Amino acid sequence: MRPDDLKFQKSHEWCKVEGDTATIGISDYAVSHLSDLVFLDLPDVGSTVTAGESFGEIESVKAVSNLYSPVTGEVIESNADLGDNLEWLSEEPFGKAWMVKVKISATAPDLMDGAAYDAHCKAEG
Amino acid sequence: MLVDEPGDAAHNMAVDTALLELATTPTLRIYGWQPHAVSLGYFQKIADFDDLPEDTVFVRRATGGGAIHHGDELTFSLALDAHHLPGDIAASYTLLHDAIVRALAKVGVPCHRVKSDKQPAARPSDRWCFKTPVAGDLVTDAGKLLGSAQRRARLTNDAGESRNRVLHHGSLVLTRPSHTPFVAAVADHVTPTGDLRRELHSALIAELAKVLALEARPDKRTRAEESMAAKVSNEQFGNPAHLHRR
Numbered sequence: 001m002r003p004d005d006l007k008f009q010k011s012h013e014w015c016k017v018e019g020d021t022a023t024i025g026i027s028d029y030a031v032s033h034l035s036d037l038v039f040l041d042l043p044d045v046g047s048t049v050t051a052g053e054s055f056g057e058i059e060s061v062k063a064v065s066n067l068y069s070p071v072t073g074e075v076i077e078s079n080a081d082l083g084d085n086l087e088w089l090s091e092e093p094f095g096k097a098w099m100v101k102v103k104i105s106a107t108a109p110d111l112m113d114g115a116a117y118d119a120h121c122k123a124e125g
Numbered sequence: 126m127l128v129d130e131p132g133d134a135a136h137n138m139a140v141d142t143a144l145l146e147l148a149t150t151p152t153l154r155i156y157g158w159q160p161h162a163v164s165l166g167y168f169q170k171i172a173d174f175d176d177l178p179e180d181t182v183f184v185r186r187a188t189g190g191g192a193i194h195h196g197d198e199l200t201f202s203l204a205l206d207a208h209h210l211p212g213d214i215a216a217s218y219t220l221l222h223d224a225i226v227r228a229l230a231k232v233g234v235p236c237h238r239v240k241s242d243k244q245p246a247a248r249p250s251d252r253w254c255f256k257t258p259v260a261g262d263l264v265t266d267a268g269k270l271l272g273s274a275q276r277r278a279r280l281t282n283d284a285g286e287s288r289n290r291v292l293h294h295g296s297l298v299l300t301r302p303s304h305t306p307f308v309a310a311v312a313d314h315v316t317p318t319g320d321l322r323r324e325l326h327s328a329l330i331a332e333l334a335k336v337l338a339l340e341a342r343p344d345k346r347t348r349a350e351e352s353m354a355a356k357v358s359n360e361q362f363g364n365p366a367h368l369h370r371r
Contacts, residue, residue, distance in 0.1 A: 063275035
């Protein structure tokens with residue numbers, strides 16, 4: 001079940017903003033198109049991420065894809081257990097498969113709500 | 126469409142990255158490796174290859190998957206906007222691999238795509254790309270014949286316009302390389318003479334163009350692509366720190 005309070009990027013990352021903190025992950029649509037996931041590389045706590053730029057990389061069977069941050073800010077938490085439990089991304093992409101938590105200093109200007117994101121996914125095919 | 130002379134490992138990977146980032150039309154590049162080299166998948170550990178001879182040339186690819194010993198092979202890269210391929214990664218491999226099956230059949234090399242309901246292992250079971258074929262791979266009775274890998278990225282230009290891009294790598298073994306004797310090879314079926322190589326180039330270009338609904342025409346790299354390739358070769362693929370990052 002997808003929570004209603006998420007914002008999405010065209011590159012299929014979601015973020016949930018609570019106060020000055022954004023929790024970031026990738027959508028169920030992205031997970032289904034990546035096929036079988038084998039490796040995840042996330043930024044260290046204390047590093048800085050920038051809206052629209054890559055914050056990590058994920059490998060499915062033989063394909064490496066960049067992950068793009070919806071916000072700018074400092075990484076305050078990284079889901080260290082996710083790399084060894086990539087099946088969580090299929091099971092709960094909006095829950096326990098969150099990737100990083102970021103203390104927000106700026107947000108990407110073109111984030112979409114759930115309905116707009118669904119339309120984007122439909123257009124992408 | 127670009128047909129290059131065999132190049133060194135860092136240059137080869139840098140040119141492909143420049144095409145991924147800058148090419149404005151779908152670009153198929155065919156090339157080879159001189160000197161021969163071992164390319165690691167993006168996430169592999171260099172320490173896992175300590176047993177290879179000291180003079181082995183290594184490079185870390187931008188694409189995923191396992192390591193490949195690039196000897197006498199036909200290597201190709203395809204750099205294009207993602208909308209030219211199915212969004213589902215497995216489906217994109219199927220489309221391209223079926224085209225390559227037809228190209229190989231034209232030159233007398235029978236092979237087929239592995240169809241399997243078996244769940245792939247959670248992690249690659251072997252350090253070598255060619256060791257354990259998985260669903261979708263191209264094989265002959267002798268083993269795996271083609272190594273494939275991708276990098277997918279969303280790139281934004283200075284004007285703020287974004288493109289979803291795909292770099293697809295393919296390594297088609299012509300003659301079995303020394304570090305990976307378990308692979309299949311074109312030479313198992315036909316002798317890879319100069320004429321055969323040219324026929325294979327033509328067949329590959331024609332079949333890939335057909336499935337992508339594109340018209341193939343010879344091209345040259347732009348000055349910007351050349352310039353970026355030189356920079357990326359120097360700073361990334363030819364940089365020991367990049368190779369040893371894992």
